[in-house]
Amino acid sequence: MLFYGFWRTIPISLEQGLAYALVALGIVISFRILAFPDLTVDGSFALGGAVVSRLIMEGVPPIYGILMAIICGFIAGCCTGLLNTRLKINSLLAGILMMTILYSVNLRIMGRSNIQLLTVNTLLTPLENLDVNRFIPIIAFFFVLTFIVKFLTDMFFQTQIGFAMRATGDNEQMIRTLGVNTDNMTVLGLGMSNAFVAFSGALVAQDQGFSDIGMGIGMIVAGLAAIIIGETLIGKTTVSRMTLAAIVGSIIYKFIIAIGLRLGLAPTDLKMATGGMVILALGFPALKKGKEAKLHLRGV
Amino acid sequence: MIKAKGLKKTFNKGTIDEKVAIDGIDLHVSKGNFVTVIGSNGAGKTTLLNLISGTVEPDAGEIFLDGSRVTHLPEHKRAKYLGRIFQNPLTGTAASMTIEENLAMADLRGQPRGLRWGVTKARRDFYREKLKMLELGLEDRLKESVSMLSGGQRQSLTLLMATLSLPKLLLLDEHTAALDPKTAQRVMDLTDKIVRENNLTTIMVTHNMHQAIRYGNSMIMLHEGRIIFDSEGDSKRALTVEEVVRRFGADLKDETLLS
Numbered sequence: 001m002l003f004y005g006f007w008r009t010i011p012i013s014l015e016q017g018l019a020y021a022l023v024a025l026g027i028v029i030s031f032r033i034l035a036f037p038d039l040t041v042d043g044s045f046a047l048g049g050a051v052v053s054r055l056i057m058e059g060v061p062p063i064y065g066i067l068m069a070i071i072c073g074f075i076a077g078c079c080t081g082l083l084n085t086r087l088k089i090n091s092l093l094a095g096i097l098m099m100t101i102l103y104s105v106n107l108r109i110m111g112r113s114n115i116q117l118l119t120v121n122t123l124l125t126p127l128e129n130l131d132v133n134r135f136i137p138i139i140a141f142f143f144v145l146t147f148i149v150k151f152l153t154d155m156f157f158q159t160q161i162g163f164a165m166r167a168t169g170d171n172e173q174m175i176r177t178l179g180v181n182t183d184n185m186t187v188l189g190l191g192m193s194n195a196f197v198a199f200s201g202a203l204v205a206q207d208q209g210f211s212d213i214g215m216g217i218g219m220i221v222a223g224l225a226a227i228i229i230g231e232t233l234i235g236k237t238t239v240s241r242m243t244l245a246a247i248v249g250s251i252i253y254k255f256i257i258a259i260g261l262r263l264g265l266a267p268t269d270l271k272m273a274t275g276g277m278v279i280l281a282l283g284f285p286a287l288k289k290g291k292e293a294k295l296h297l298r299g300v
Numbered sequence: 301m302i303k304a305k306g307l308k309k310t311f312n313k314g315t316i317d318e319k320v321a322i323d324g325i326d327l328h329v330s331k332g333n334f335v336t337v338i339g340s341n342g343a344g345k346t347t348l349l350n351l352i353s354g355t356v357e358p359d360a361g362e363i364f365l366d367g368s369r370v371t372h373l374p375e376h377k378r379a380k381y382l383g384r385i386f387q388n389p390l391t392g393t394a395a396s397m398t399i400e401e402n403l404a405m406a407d408l409r410g411q412p413r414g415l416r417w418g419v420t421k422a423r424r425d426f427y428r429e430k431l432k433m434l435e436l437g438l439e440d441r442l443k444e445s446v447s448m449l450s451g452g453q454r455q456s457l458t459l460l461m462a463t464l465s466l467p468k469l470l471l472l473d474e475h476t477a478a479l480d481p482k483t484a485q486r487v488m489d490l491t492d493k494i495v496r497e498n499n500l501t502t503i504m505v506t507h508n509m510h511q512a513i514r515y516g517n518s519m520i521m522l523h524e525g526r527i528i529f530d531s532e533g534d535s536k537r538a539l540t541v542e543e544v545v546r547r548f549g550a551d552l553k554d555e556t557l558l559s
């Protein structure tokens with residue numbers, strides 16, 4: 001019985017893991033590459049969902065809705081970056097401020113606290129209408145999409161600007177003496193990060209058939225959990241490893257959650273369980289070696 | 301090449317921690333000169349370099365680099381003039397990036413960066429040639445992360461990065477102080493070689509009197525934010541540690557200066 005349930009969770013974990021993978025990929029850019037603890041994520045995820053659902057309801061083709069969601073996420077991330085670099089607001093607080101502001105913005109965009117998409121055509125509708133098991137085309141679609149984004153991200157971080165962005169997170173003083181405006185790099189990187197997150201929000205809204213004002217709550221912690229799981233398996237020595245770790249971690253995280261639910265974990269306790277996972281993962285090294293948990297972060 | 305007039309800098313002005321770091325400095329280094337700067341802990345040596353590079357803004361005074369006024373220009377906009385090595389070997393390189401990636405970033409000092417590949421085949425060969433000069437075998441480790449290198453190797457790489465695109469002015473801040481004596485000597489010899497070969501205008505801060513006298517063609521001594529002694533040309537060449545100690549020993553209660 002349990003074994004049967006175990007296998008049953010695989011397709012749903014794959015589907016959800018891949019749909020949420022871009023959140024983890026976005027968090028890799030902010031937390032890992034820029035070393036910037038960006039908490040905008042909870043807001044920008046719901047923003048992506050809000051924008052795409054509203055536009056689809058207005059009759060805009062879903063693909064344009066998604067593009068708009070990505071652009072809005074980018075702008076939201078840039079705003080956090082500007083709060084931090086221009087107004088010198090602490091990085092954690094800047095993210096929290098944007099997250100809070102986005103709550104109102106998202107309500108305005110949607111006009112109410114949730115929008116149903118089950119009866120309208122989304123980007124995924126043609127795939128769902130295919131004459132095969134629903135999971136196959138959907139998983140294939142998310143898989144291809146996620147890996148295209150991953151490879152483009154990897155390529156970006158091998159360019160001149162990509163180097164400058166990585167160095168901004170690694171050694172800000174050094175890259176500034178080489179003539180890079182690190183403030184601009186921070187703003188651009190946070191924009192990219194939240195564009196990915198909003199992209200994911202837009203996909204998830206269409207996948208689950210609704211968007212909701214609360215759909216982003218806890219997203220940052222879930223994304224961090226995914227990254228930590230992925231990095232333990234795959235490592236983080238190169239950018240392409242980090243992005244792969246984000247995707248694999250996201251799938252495994254969803255898998256663990258699905259198993260947990262099958263074993264009787266109450267859905268209401270999910271966020272607590274995820275939080276506990278992250279605390280364990282971040283705090284474990286400290287308990288073991290008597291050292292500080294190592295998470296190099298800037299601007300706090 | 302660099303001219304500074306009436307530079308002043310006070311940290312934490314108007315608070316209980318007020319500290320006058322630079323107290324009226326005039327400095328002129330002409331093209332191709334190699335100036336050593338000596339002084340005890342807290343004399344203001346690092347702050348002087350920070351003012352020149354734009355890391356710190358002066359309260360008063362003017363700074364000119366290559367004829368243009370840069371007094372209030374942000375640090376990243378002065379980069380095209382300056383190569384810099386810091387006191388701390390960890391500051392000069394991005395540890396999580398590879399040797400060739402670090403060199404590629406230095407290669408673009410002060411230039412606009414775009415979406416072209418960060419490392420190109422042609423430049424990689426060039427980096428390899430340059431790394432051979434260090435004689436540390438780094439030319440075979442281009443794709444290794446800098447975090448794998450020892451302090452001396454990292455500081456040698458930083459030296460290469462700082463001089464790769466031949467800056468108009470090279471700023472060295474006790475760049476051998478954190479290294480063991482043998483490595484320090486190697487890095488210092490290499491510095492001297494690169495500076496001579498390329499005729500680089502250089503300001504080198506050091507804590508070591510012997511080093512200050514031996515290298516460069518002029519020397520200044522800082523004390524409590526002021527230049528209390530300067531010497532150049534023949535008189536600098538004739539200078540001895542004993543003589544400096546005799547004249548300034550009372551002021552410089554700092555044994556490390558003489559070690």
Ligand SMILES: Nc1ncnc2c1ncn2[C@@H]1O[C@H](COP(=O)(O)OP(=O)(O)OP(=O)(O)O)[C@@H](O)[C@H]1O
Nearest residue numbers: 311312319321339340341342343344345346347348
């Ligand atoms: N950012 C800062 N904020 C406050 N005080 C500072 C700052 N930077 C330097 N100081 C103070 O200014 C004085 C000069 O410091 P500086 O670092 O220039 O000395 P230094 O000559 O380089 O000394 P060392 O040989 O120890 O490196 C010191 O008293 C220092 O405490």
Ligand SMILES: [Mg+2]
Nearest residue numbers: 345346347387
């Ligand atoms: Mg110093």
